[in-house]
Amino acid sequence: MLRIGIIGVGGMGRGHFTYLTAGEVPGATLSAIADTSSAAREWAKSRNGNIQIFEDAESMLDSGAIDAVMIATPHYFHPVYAIAALKRGLHALVEKPAGVYAKQVREMNEVAATSGKVLGIMFNQRTRHIHQKVRQLVASGEVGEIRRTQYIITDWFRSQAYYDSGGWRATWAGEGGGVLVNQSPHNLDLFQWICGMPSRVRAFCGFGRFHRIEVEDSVTAYVEYPNGATGIFITTTGEAPGSNSLEIIGDRGRLRMEGNTITFWRSRESVREFSDTSTEGFKQPEIWRCEIPVPGGGDGAEHRAITRNWVKSITEGTPLIAEGAEGIHGVQLANAMLLSAWTDDWADLPTDEEKFYSLLQEKIANSSHEKSTGGKALDFAGTF
Amino acid sequence: MLRIGIIGVGGMGRGHFTYLTAGEVPGATLSAIADTSSAAREWAKSRNGNIQIFEDAESMLDSGAIDAVMIATPHYFHPVYAIAALKRGLHALVEKPAGVYAKQVREMNEVAATSGKVLGIMFNQRTRHIHQKVRQLVASGEVGEIRRTQYIITDWFRSQAYYDSGGWRATWAGEGGGVLVNQSPHNLDLFQWICGMPSRVRAFCGFGRFHRIEVEDSVTAYVEYPNGATGIFITTTGEAPGSNSLEIIGDRGRLRMEGNTITFWRSRESVREFSDTSTEGFKQPEIWRCEIPVPGGGDGAEHRAITRNWVKSITEGTPLIAEGAEGIHGVQLANAMLLSAWTDDWADLPTDEEKFYSLLQEKIANSSHEKSTGGKALDFAGTF
Numbered sequence: 001m002l003r004i005g006i007i008g009v010g011g012m013g014r015g016h017f018t019y020l021t022a023g024e025v026p027g028a029t030l031s032a033i034a035d036t037s038s039a040a041r042e043w044a045k046s047r048n049g050n051i052q053i054f055e056d057a058e059s060m061l062d063s064g065a066i067d068a069v070m071i072a073t074p075h076y077f078h079p080v081y082a083i084a085a086l087k088r089g090l091h092a093l094v095e096k097p098a099g100v101y102a103k104q105v106r107e108m109n110e111v112a113a114t115s116g117k118v119l120g121i122m123f124n125q126r127t128r129h130i131h132q133k134v135r136q137l138v139a140s141g142e143v144g145e146i147r148r149t150q151y152i153i154t155d156w157f158r159s160q161a162y163y164d165s166g167g168w169r170a171t172w173a174g175e176g177g178g179v180l181v182n183q184s185p186h187n188l189d190l191f192q193w194i195c196g197m198p199s200r201v202r203a204f205c206g207f208g209r210f211h212r213i214e215v216e217d218s219v220t221a222y223v224e225y226p227n228g229a230t231g232i233f234i235t236t237t238g239e240a241p242g243s244n245s246l247e248i249i250g251d252r253g254r255l256r257m258e259g260n261t262i263t264f265w266r267s268r269e270s271v272r273e274f275s276d277t278s279t280e281g282f283k284q285p286e287i288w289r290c291e292i293p294v295p296g297g298g299d300g301a302e303h304r305a306i307t308r309n310w311v312k313s314i315t316e317g318t319p320l321i322a323e324g325a326e327g328i329h330g331v332q333l334a335n336a337m338l339l340s341a342w343t344d345d346w347a348d349l350p351t352d353e354e355k356f357y358s359l360l361q362e363k364i365a366n367s368s369h370e371k372s373t374g375g376k377a378l379d380f381a382g383t384f
Numbered sequence: 385m386l387r388i389g390i391i392g393v394g395g396m397g398r399g400h401f402t403y404l405t406a407g408e409v410p411g412a413t414l415s416a417i418a419d420t421s422s423a424a425r426e427w428a429k430s431r432n433g434n435i436q437i438f439e440d441a442e443s444m445l446d447s448g449a450i451d452a453v454m455i456a457t458p459h460y461f462h463p464v465y466a467i468a469a470l471k472r473g474l475h476a477l478v479e480k481p482a483g484v485y486a487k488q489v490r491e492m493n494e495v496a497a498t499s500g501k502v503l504g505i506m507f508n509q510r511t512r513h514i515h516q517k518v519r520q521l522v523a524s525g526e527v528g529e530i531r532r533t534q535y536i537i538t539d540w541f542r543s544q545a546y547y548d549s550g551g552w553r554a555t556w557a558g559e560g561g562g563v564l565v566n567q568s569p570h571n572l573d574l575f576q577w578i579c580g581m582p583s584r585v586r587a588f589c590g591f592g593r594f595h596r597i598e599v600e601d602s603v604t605a606y607v608e609y610p611n612g613a614t615g616i617f618i619t620t621t622g623e624a625p626g627s628n629s630l631e632i633i634g635d636r637g638r639l640r641m642e643g644n645t646i647t648f649w650r651s652r653e654s655v656r657e658f659s660d661t662s663t664e665g666f667k668q669p670e671i672w673r674c675e676i677p678v679p680g681g682g683d684g685a686e687h688r689a690i691t692r693n694w695v696k697s698i699t700e701g702t703p704l705i706a707e708g709a710e711g712i713h714g715v716q717l718a719n720a721m722l723l724s725a726w727t728d729d730w731a732d733l734p735t736d737e738e739k740f741y742s743l744l745q746e747k748i749a750n751s752s753h754e755k756s757t758g759g760k761a762l763d764f765a766g767t768f
Contacts, residue, residue: 147623148602150536154633159658162665202586204606204614210659218532220614222588222604230588230604232616238659239531239633240668241649249538249623265625274543275594275622281546284624 002311003031005066007057007081010040012095012122012303013072019304021048028068028311034060057081061088068092068118068314070307074168075100075181079108082324086115093120093310097185098327100176101360102335103353105328112324119324120310124302125186126193126321127309129295134246134257135194137264137292144251144270149195149223149231155242156183156235163213170213172363178207178215180334184235188330189322191233195248197329198223198231200348205341210238214369221337233337253287262292386695387415389450391441391465394424396479396506396687397456403688405432412452412695418444441465445472452476452502452698454691458552459484459565463492466708470499477504477694481569482711484560485744486719487737489712496708503708504694508686509570510577510705511693513679518630518641519578521648521676528635528654533579533607533615539626540567540619547597554597556747562591562599564718568619572714573706575617579632581713582607582615584732589725594622598753605721617721637671646676 004020006013013033020030033044034054041053054060057077061069061084068091071081079099085092086108098121099105112119125131137143156179168174175181180188203221210217218236225231236242245258253266266288267274274285305321312318332349335356340347342359388404390397397417404414417428418438425437438444441461445453445468452475455465463483469476470492482505483489496503509515521527540563552558559565564572587605594601602620609615620626629642637650650672651658658669689705696702716733719740724731726743 148538148620150618152534154532157659157666157668159662159665159667160660161663165665202588204586204608206612206614209612210656218614220606220616222606224588228590228593230590230602232604232618234534234616236532238655239638240651240655240658241638241671243631243638247627254623254625254627267624271622271624272594274624275541276544278543279545281543281549282541283543284541287625 002028002314003065003067004028005032005034005060005069006030006072007034007060007069007077008040008072009033009035009044010037011072013070014043015303016070016072016307017044017047019307024304025308025311027315028307032060032063032065058084061085061090066090068311071095075175079104082108082119083111086111086117086119089115089117091118091310091314092324093122093307094324094327095122096189096327096330097181097334098324098331100181100331101353101357102328102331102351103357105331106353109325109328118310118314118320120306120313120320121322121324121327122303122306123186123189123322123327124306125190127302127305130257130260130262131190131194133292133294134248134255134262137255137262138194138248138250141252142264142266143248143253143255144267145227146195146225146229146248146250148229148247148249149191150247150249151187151191151232151245152234153184153187153242153244154234154236154239155244156237157240157242158183158211158217158237160211163211170211170215170217171369172214172360172367175215176360177334177338178213178217179235179237180216180219180337183237184219185330185334187233187235188333189327190246192329192333193326194246195231196225197332198349199226200224200346201333201336201340202346203337203340205338206236206238210236214367216338216341219337221340260294262294264290264292266290386412386452386698387450388412389416389418389444389453390414390456391418391444391453391461392424392456392458393417393419393428394421395456397454398427399687400454400456400691401428401431404691408688409692409695411699412691416444416447416449442468445469445474450474452695455479459559463488466492466503467495470495470501470503473499473501475502475694475698476708477506477691478708478711479506480573480711480714481565481718482708482715484565484715485737485741486712486715486735487741489715490737493709493712502694502698502704504690504697504704505706505708505711506687506690507570507573507577507706507711508690509574511686511689514641514644514646515574515578517676517678518632518639518646521639521646522578522632522634525636526648526650527632527637527639528651529611530579530609530613530632530634532613532631532633533575534631534633535571535575535616535629536618537568537571537626537628538618538620538623539628540621541624541626542567542595542621544595547595554595554599554601555753556598556744556751559599560744561718561722562597562601563619563621564600564603564721567621568603569714569718571617571619572717573711574630576713576717577710578630579615580609582717582733583610584608584730585717585720585724586730587721587724589722590620590622594620598751600722600725603721605724644678646678648674648676650674
């Protein structure tokens with residue numbers, strides 16, 4: 001039985017706590033938690049009297065009470081504790097994002113590479129069947145070589161009360177960013193997981209545009225890919241109602257994912273070849289409007305699906321759905337978008353990690369942000 | 385009876401010729417045409433034996449045979465002939481775009497302003513009921529203050545054969561641009577007509593990306609408005625099948641126009657006020673999904689609707705649906721997008737007209753473009 005510990009049971013960690021305690025991850029048991037907050041520790045104790053409770057993460061990691069750890073702390077600490085765990089011979093599963101800045105994530109990946117332990121990341125959205133289907137359609141060549149991508153995710157509405165609920169929220173020091181670091185990491189991961197990594201980014205961010213915060217709450221990013229394809233990525237916490245759609249235009253047509261539907265306008269032949277050889281100026285190739293079946297399920301149990309897969313990877317060697325090392329891609333994208341906006345210039349990928357890190361430190365040092373923090377805990381049920 | 389002449393009956397001019405000859409514009413008659421091409425003149429002569437035929441525009445303008453002129457020449461000549469006509473005391477209706485560069489369009493507008501004659505522009509898309517409806521929804525405040533715009537028009541697919549059909553096509557010297565000058569002027573006009581003019585643009589253009597041409601055939605433009613709103617405008621002739629949708633996100637919800645439908649996700653209250661005052665972090669305001677009725681008609685007869693309106697404006701003083709002077713806005717937008725791409729930098733609006741003009745001259749001077757020109761005439765029926 002794999003003995004799991006959780007660092008941080010203030011937010012997402014409570015979800016992990018609950019399904020582990022309910023025995024919903026075969027082959028694993030919840031053995032301990034660590035949290036610096038006494039309220040969080042009380043919460044855990046009242047719900048499961050059999051686990052060990054620690055006031056700090058290091059004590060739990062050193063205790064010998066666990067074989068593997070799930071890290072559900074504020075973002076900055078994800079790679080810090082992953083490194084600490086891996087160095088102690090423990091397996092680790094980090095919440096998203098993999099970190100705030102690529103430099104620290106790279107360090108984590110380097111430690112993981114030589115640790116012999118399993119590092120996973122909570123990209124639970126990868127377990128959704130619709131995402132797997134879209135990825136498979138692209139990877140199998142159905143869409144043809146990608147020409148343009150368009151991912152618009154504006155359904156992350158958050159009120160001012162959300163940002164006021166914790167003093168660390170939406171600050172450079174506390175979170176290291178806004179919508180790119182907190183709400184959109186899944187989207188950034190899916191974007192690169194499905195469409196590949198861009199080669200450069202030109203992004204435009206609104207800092208505190210919709211809320212009294214210092215970090216970005218709206219982003220429009222233009223991206224270019226190594227093959228010359230272009231794309232946009234738009235996200236915000238300021239719009240209501242938002243939308244969520246991904247379009248991929250390839251040499252064989254246009255694919256649109258929205259809600260739980262995939263529509264593919266399939267070109268019967270290569271658009272490029274048709275364009276080159278057609279003798280008619282205005283006619284387009286024959287197009288079929290195809291409704292692509294999406295296998296049912298995959299919703300609702302996404303987090304435990306990732307945890308189960310991570311446990312099976314540790315105990316049976318099953319390949320990971322979300323390798324921890326892959327977390328760096330989304331962080332690179334987020335860093336590049338902020339870097340581009342800060343410098344009002346292009347940001348190449350892979351991101352200039354040192355430059356991003358030093359500019360982030362400047363933002364932290366120059367922060368003049370103050371806000372009324374009620375410190376009210378929010379209900380995270382239903383968040384991702 | 386207003387006596388109308390047409391300059392250019394090689395392309396769009398043939399449509400105007402046909403409905404004027406058919407008597408479909410009350411109060412007006414087609415009296416003359418001018419075209420430098422003998423084939424075009426033969427075409428006109430064979431279809432209407434009663435009109436005067438001229439080999440050059442100036443002769444027709446000087447002839448006394450017409451009171452008003454429709455200009456359907458290549459783009460560069462639109463303002464040139466409009467100025468020539470207005471200075472001779474003739475009314476003018478120019479095809480879109482108003483010109484290739486804002487500097488020449490401004491000159492046209494200055495002449496028009498003091499001419500006492502009626503200058504119209506063939507923005508026939510303004511007569512479509514769905515466009516008028518969307519504009520009215522924005523102008524009346526239903527959508528609230530605009531936060532973000534998103535106009536994606538990629539259904540302008542053109543094959544290489546289209547570009548090869550005329551030596552002037554898609555060259556800096558012959559057209560002065562690509563999709564922004566030829567296919568998208570209606571979209572640029574609707575964009576500003578409905579959403580207002582941006583204050584600056586950062587655009588990314590692919591020059592000859594999908595075709596063997598020297599001008600832009602794909603554009604992604606990021607725009608910012610005076611009130612801080614943001615937007616994107618994407619267009620290309622290289623995708624099949626393309627899409628055509630306009631989204632406007634305001635303080636009172638999200639409006640989407642696609643095909644002949646308008647969907648409005650209406651927020652029951654101001655999103656900004658809700659965000660500021662809600663005590664819940666994740667909850668969004670109450671949203672109503674509204675299907676907005678679109679009055680029937682307005683399609684198919686758009687060009688003659690503009691021509692009829694222009695004639696009524698001349699004869700009865702009816703306000704113009706599309707003032708010629710407003711044509712400069714779309715030209716400004718197109719110029720700013722090219723300028724931004726050429727300089728790899730922001731372009732402010734109003735555009736730096738002199739800078740754009742001098743860079744365009746450089747492009748013309750440095751053009752090394754050669755193409756196999758079959759010189760085959762294309763069928764323009766069904767184009768806009």
